[in-house]
Amino acid sequence: MVLAMHMSDGLVNAPTAAAFGLIAVIGLALAVSRARADLDDRTAPMAGLVTAFVFAVQMINFPILPGASGHLLGGALVAILVGPWVGSLCIAIVLAVQALLFADxxxxxxxxxxVNMALVGVFVGYGVAVAMRGLARRSRAGLLATAFVAALVNTVVAAMVFVLQYAIGGDGVTSIGTVFGLMVGLHLLIGIGEGVITAATVGAVASVRPDLVHLLRGAPPSLELRGTGGAAAGSAT
Amino acid sequence: MTAPASGRRTTGFFVGFLLVALVIAGGLSYLASSAPDGLDSVTLQGCEVTGSEVTGTEELTGTCIAQNARDSATAGSPLADYAVGGGDGTVGFAGIIGVAVTVVVAGGLFWLLRRRGTTAGTAGPDS
Incomplete structure (x- = not known):
């Protein structure tokens, strides 16, 4: 079976796979040590459920072009809901379960x-979300826009890291320029789907339990009522 | 500890979240597109897929990145390719198993890693 959702064995050579394996181990070890600060009696079960949710949604390939589909990567989604360190562990667990049990x-x-999805995807998504946090905290529309943009960017950047890996350790049968153009083009479309799913999910959680949205934590609740005025809104655009 | 009412509310939210994941993996998965995803479309660039995936006679003609792809060491797993025992129409069952495994593995790991008794600012003396 050649088709699967993630990179198969053999797409890059062994030294490249090993080098990125080492980066993955170091990144995840750091994530384990930092995740603890974000985990308590309420956020720990939340993070477990977010992991299962990402696994479920990754199964849903949506059509993007005739003969091509895409699925959620989940980087921005987990970063916004449970923070980047816990979030990178969520995605890593999904990828490990998929590889070990489902041969995916x-x-x-x-x-x-x-590296592509659990580290780069999550932290790029988080970086964009933090940069837009003021907007996200101001209004519901701001939160949805933040989730959408963070997810779109995380998808495209994760795709670019595959191109880097192919450039380093691929066999060059398809030119790097072609791979770059196709990966970025297709993942811009997939990123729109990723953005819609991420915004819908974050919006749903925030409407029932805003306290369980990591990105919104520590926001004074009164700000939402007062802060929609012109001065603050004007500075965002 | 949080007040009992708020605890029940949180439990209710978590149960609802899990149910949503189960419905997506167990039901919505039947509607998923079977077309190659973004990455596969790129690795298949230059190749034509001939034969049938169902009968296992699938072959790639031409030159493309995907020809370097090797079967995973877990390709013989009873859940390989999101099918239970290779059976048709079992993707939903495979999805439910996957949700159960991920929630137990991730929930267990995060529960072990968590800071004890620190919810709602009433940190207990235990640690």
């Missing part, structure tokens, strides 16, 4: 997949 994504390619 190769075992030697697990490091490359973890």
């Amino acid at each position: 994504g190769g075992l030697t390619a697990l490091g490359t997949n973890v």
Whole structure:
């Protein structure tokens, strides 16, 4: 079976796979040590459920072009809901379960997949979300826009890291320029789907339990009532 | 500890969240597109897929990145390719198993890693 959702074994050579495996191990070790600060009696079960939710939604390939589909990567989604350190562990667990139980994504390619989606995807998504946090805290529309943009960017950047891995350790049968153009083009479309799913999910959680949205934590609740005025809104655009 | 009412509310939210994941993996998965995803479309660039995936005679003609792809070491797993025992129409069952496994593995790991008794600012003396 050649088709799967994530990188298979053999797409990049062994030294490249090993090098990215090492980066993945170091990144995840750091994530384990930092995640603790974000986990308590309420956020720990939340993070477990977010992981299961990402697994479920990744199964849903949506059509983007005739003959091509896309699925959620989940980087911005987990970063916004549970923070980047816990979030990168969520995605890594999803990828490990997929590779071990479902033969989706190769075992030697697990490091490359973890780097692309669990580390780069999550932290890029988080970076965009933090940059837009003022907007996200101001209104519901701001939160949805933040989730959408963070997800779109995380998808495209994760795709670019695959191109980097291919440039380093691929066999060059397809030119790097072609791979770059196709990966970025297709993942801009997939990123729109990723953005819609992320905004819908974050919006749903925030409407019932805003206290369980990591990005919104520590926001004074009164700000939402007062802060919609012109001065603050004007500075955002 | 949080007040009992707020605890029940949180439990209700968590149960609802889990149900949503189960419905997506167990039901909505039947509607998923079977077309190659973004990455596969790129690795298949230059190749034509001939034969049938169902009968296992699938072959790639031409030159493309995907020809370097090797079967995963877990390709013989009873859940490989999101099918239970390779059976048709079992993607939903595979999805439910996957949700159960991920929630137990992730929930267990995060529960072990968590800071004890620190909810709602009433940190207990235990640690």
